Amino acid sequence: MTHHTSPKAGTAHASAAPMASMGASLTINGTPHQLLIEPWTTLLDLLREQLGLTGTKKGCDHGQCGACTVLLDGRRINSCLKLAVSLDGSEVTTVEGLGQAGRLHPLQAAFIEHDAFQCGYCTPGQICSAAGLIAEGHARSREEVREQMSGNLCRCGAYTNIADAVLEVLEKGDAR
Amino acid sequence: MNPFVYARPDALPEAVRLGATGRAAFLAGGTNLVDLMKENVARPAEVVDINRLALRDIVEIDGGGLRIGALVTNADTAYDERVRRRYPLLCSAILAGASPQLRNAATNGGNLNQRTRCYYFYDVQTPCNKREPGQGCGAIGGANRIHAILGASPQCIATHPSDMCVALAALEAVVRVTGPQGERTIPFEDYHRLPGNEPWKDNTLAPGELVTAIDLPPEGFAAHHTYLKLRDRLSYAFALVSVAVGMRVEEGRVADLRIALGGVAHKPWRRPQAEAAMRGQAPSRELFEAAAQGLLEGAMGQGDNDFKIPLARRAIVRALSQAAAGTPQSQTDKRIA
Incomplete structure (x- = not known):
């Protein structure tokens, strides 16, 4: 680049x-x-x-x-x-x-772990949005995560796994 | 986007001076203006960036109430502890709208001044009296699922898209503005207008006037309120119909009441007579149905949006039930209680 x-x-x-x-x-x-x-x-x-x-x-x-x-x-x-x-x-x-190859942000690692994307086009926006969501501190439950991630569309429909990935990092509390 | 002259004044008098040319647009969060400029719907010769003005505070007003600065973001307003506690109706309406990203950027002044999302207004290839006076209205006889059922004119059937403003109408907020002629206040009811024969005018701001703050009166209806929003998706969609209710209940009777509707008119829709008819009465389904009847008297569909009339009637009854019971609609769990 x-x-x-x-x-x-x-x-x-x-x-x-x-x-x-x-x-x-x-x-x-x-x-x-x-x-x-x-x-x-x-x-x-x-x-x-x-x-x-x-x-x-x-x-x-x-x-x-x-x-x-x-x-x-x-x-x-x-x-x-x-x-x-x-x-x-x-x-x-x-x-x-947020992260680079070999030094992934916890959300990037969680997105890979949970297979939270298919084509990947929306993924950078999803990950930045999730980082913002965690910093804002208004979401705790799955329902709240989904509502607070509603500004990010995924045309492949990976929403279930995206919510899993975000919830895992949110609950671990290790987002930088 | 058309080229423009950009200025970022540090103080209000300079901003007002720069904005007085008749060709200028004030830029705050930009979430609507920048989009309109990309579509060539807005083509300002000058953009006056007001983000350096000191309009970012939420402060107490003597005698009760809160003054929320025009440049406070929608998110900072909704999550302010005083707003949450004293004006949960406003908090709920803000969180029902847009997305977290947009609420982080969009400001309170900008929320008031956002333009309609009518498809024809946005598409410069189609006629629109709001965008180009005298062109005609593409929505009348066209695709009009999202359009007005109340207060429309033969010139324009657009709706005001805000959720926040529906709550502000119910709270009877006051808009503070400053312009070339000085400072003045505008009751919320008089801020937005019906299209009539001048559909290009969304509000009653004089040329060059700038919103500086919104004053919330002491009564916030914290115990009995709701913001019920019905739309095509559960999140991140404009209202087809929304209802803001603030109610004061004393000894089992409605002591005070405000109802405002969103998604149905060129401005948040109120009918004070319908509210007055409920005062002193015990809350009941019959009473709520009569109020809905009163609010919707004269409602007229345009074809695609005919469904909004029965939808609004039921939404009003449901919202009044929620408010009376003290069980406001959740903006996370979208099941309607």
Whole structure:
């Protein structure tokens, strides 16, 4: 994976104000970035197109599927509905920041253990959402987990195993 | 999304000044505005990001009540200990809506100002009087399962999509706004409007006005309330019909009562006469059915949504039963008690 830490400059139209890129500093997966961002760029597009962090997926691009879920200052949001420029000074954690091959986050390990995915497209969003769910602390029972995970669709229908995986990590209490 | 000029003012006066151009949109959580901009439904020349304004507090009001800042997120409002304890109806309605991700981003001011989810409003290839005045209404005679049964006009049959606002209507909240002409307050009943001949106006905000806070009156109906939401999926779907009830019961009789309906009109729907007719009466199924009749008088289906009229009648009776019994609808266990 290529990490473009020096962003592309904004489209050159010095006099036309709407075309100007703007500066913003974001900490992404623990790394500070000084970025130039076109104001109409969503956080999702910034991550995928400008920073090469393609773990976060674009599903519906309208906040209806949850595939783009990331943690913003520790709380889960839909990255497709946030203008990146508005997040100056914020911290973003994507699935790449939760764990890596050989150093899996407990939720990643539990998703494998419980066979909680088929095609895998929704999985990064499911895992970020589950990390947010555990941090928020409003879910204890299976019913509450399912309700609190309702913002993440899985078109393969792996919901039963997803709930199992999330519940296991929730009950063990070892999510980082 | 169209290119725009972006500004992030640090203080309210500057935000109001920047917002007064007539071409600006205020950006808070962005969960609706950014989506509308992607669809080219909203095409602001300027986006005024208000996230740096100091509107993120929930504070006590002298004489009772809570003032909830416009930029407090829906999640932080619903999980606030004071809101949970004193305004469980509001908490329940917020948690009935959207998803955890959206509630973490969406703000209270934005919840009030979100636009309808009418398919035709969202699809710029189809006619819509709300989006483009004078184009006509695609929903009338079209696909209108989710549309209004009350207060619609020949111009527009859209509904207001919020759950939170249905509870705020029942609580008789007050909206605080600041604009080029200064500060004012708007009773919740007067905040949203019916479409009439100006369906492009969702609310009574003057151009450039910004919501700064929502005041909750002291009476929260904590003992007898419910938010009953009926929809096509158990979670993460807009209401087809929802009912917010706040009731005060004294010596076995209804001492005070508020009923507001969601999913049925261009604004949260109330009929104070129907509420007044119940005061002083002992709760009973007959009384609840009469209230439902009163609330729905004049209801008219558009074809696909005809089912909403009997659905709303039954939902009102059920919600009044839940509130009277002090057994509010759970937003986790969706079985209807």
